[in-house]
């Protein structure tokens with residue numbers, strides 16, 4: 065997923081090969097990660113697709129099923145991966161992930177500690193940010209989840225950048241061998257305050273910590289503990305509102321008493337009002353070949369379904385005492 | 387297996403040491419720093435030199451004590467009997483958790499009368515204390531001892547009183563590393579229009595949605611002063627390229643890149659090339675005259691005695707005055723893209739695109755710029771207004787140029803978290819702008 069040198073970048077023209085991971089895109093809400101194999105076959109409601117037809121095509125290409133229906137084959141990115149990964153836990157989504165990476169000041173070469181690993185949604189983006197020379201150390205006390213996460217990182221090709229270990233971070237803290245080496249620490253734990261003292265030991269001075277918690281009580285307790293070693297303690301909530309865009313035929317209401325050309329009076333404004341004036345006096349329609357006062361307008365409005373809350377993000381910077 | 391992992395970890399210890407070159411943790415002479423005065427009251431960018439100074443109130447303090455200090459260290463104004471007041475490094479006192487005593491406080495402010503007679507100490511007396519070399523904290527103690535109302539105030543107001551006096555008589559300066567995050571926040575606070583009202587969460591979304599990572603070739607249309615260019619370069623860490631493209635002949639300024647503490651290795655990866663140059667057929671003569679190379683150091687002018695780059699900075703941010711006459715050379719960013727690089731992009735396309743073009747119609751730009759990307763390349767387009775993005779999205783859909791199209795509006799709310807007093811901040815910025823994101827596809 066992440067280029068390890070310039071020849072592996074998307075901008076270095078390369079075609080789909082045997083063994084590649086691609087994201088099969090049907091619709092924005094129907095996507096699937098697929099490992100390309102020479103004799104592989106993908107089956108969906110549109111029929112079946114032979115992988116051998118894919119090999120040699122550029123990423124971003126359209127490929128057809130036996131019934132002539134097509135899907136797109138996309139290069140995997142951490143964003144697409146977050147949408148298709150198997151949910152073994154609650155995961156972080158793009159809004160929180162973006163903000164966390166920026167606010168933790170993660171740049172290439174950084175060492176980042178994370179717990180719990182969960183489904184590895186955030187880890188993949190952290191790996192992208194520390195590449196090519198940094199490293200992410202991720203800890204989860206759940207053996208099976210750690211195993212699955214390692215498999216996933218193998219699959220997405222970020223395993224050289226992420227190490228997963230099984231460890232009870234709330235009980236034991238982070239391992240001593242990482243003391244003073246972390247540029248940033250991220251906590252997504254049920255009782256993050258228990259891990260804060262250990263996180264403080266791991267961080268370099270001036271390093272940043274972030275704790276993600278769904279409940280305000282967790283935030284409250286975490287902040288109390290943070291106050292002893294950290295400064296700039298700030299808590300945020302980030303959300304995204306998405307918009308739907310439609311082209312619609314709308315009636316352009318002509319206003320009585322106004323004799324302007326349609327453009328001048330802002331005739332593109334959608335109007336539900338029934339107008340009373342005699343339409344025949346002036347053409348209201350843009351294309352001029354229709355007698356009804358309707359025109360096509362592209363309009364946007366927020367989607368009605370939206371994520372209302374994910375969690376609070378608390379950031380803090382380790383005090384510099386030396 | 388376990389053993390392997392250990393090796394892996396210790397190997398990375400070395401890596402992280404090497405990486406300190408790109409991410410310095412100490413403020414060295416000539417580097418760009420962000421100064422946080424009194425807990426975020428004021429944010430000032432400065433380039434450290436022996437002669438650099440920072441004005442707080444009516445006094446100018448030399449920034450010399452900051453040279454060599456680790457980022458994150460705190461300074462406070464101290465008065466000396468001879469050389470006047472100066473900035474001196476202080477080590478913060480460990481605060482005990484205050485959760486218990488606050489809630490028990492039963493005092494309230496019903497007896498409090500606010501007037502200027504509450505303080506016995508006069509400005510002259512405070513001045514005299516200073517001349518005798520009293521520390522800032524001692525002055526504050528004296529002010530408290532001479533306040534008639536301090537004891538009557540309840541804890542919260544006592545804290546507020548102390549803080550107010552500290553800010554005035556013993557201002558603190560926190561030395562910070564300039565990162566895309568802090569630079570964006572500082573500008574958003576002071577000059578939001580210059581960065582197109584691009585809030586830090588929106589900027590973070592752009593970088594994520596455009597999959598910016600090492601070894602990628604990121605095309606940007608940066609008309610927000612270089613903020614996006616700098617933020618991308620920060621994530622490339624001296625690999626790949628960020629190419630700033632533009633319509634016509636004049637590249638837009640990327641001045642803000644100087645605020646970042648980039649090494650030459652990173653700066654070299656910041657280039658520019660016009661849309662025409664990038665889209666002309668491959669065999670065309672590349673000998674187009676570039677009439678205005680952007681050069682953030684204004685090289686011709688910087689040979690003069692006055693440091694031009696620094697005056698620009700002082701104007702851009704706050705009242706930093708640099709008296710030093712020696713020119714501190716920061717390397718130039720935004721050189722013209724090499725012929726080889728342009729040829730390579732024509733052949734293979736860019737790996738992603740970010741557009742933050744104020745006052746431009748996104749569709750008119752996107753239709754020219756999007757074909758420069760490789761297939762499957764993600765893009766993110768920022769705009770202050772929704773409608774032009776909606777139109778752009780519609781046209782991209784109609785032209786089957788992209789999939790996974792989405793318009794999102796980021797929303798950010800900060801919270802005050804205190805024992806029994808947790809609530810969202812009273813003020814929030816309700817404008818986050820809009821981001822259109824998608825993935826370019828093959829039309830065939």
Ligand SMILES: C[S@@+](CC[C@H](N)C(=O)[O-])C[C@H]1O[C@@H](n2cnc3c(N)ncnc32)[C@H](O)[C@@H]1O
Pocket residue numbers: 153154155156179180181182183184185186187203204205206209231232233234235252253254
């Ligand atoms: C919500 S998930 C993390 C999701 C992750 N941030 C992501 O984006 O995919 C929380 C994880 O923390 C782990 N966990 C809970 N308590 C822990 C502890 N004491 N030590 C280590 N991991 C723990 C759980 O097993 C779970 O996998």
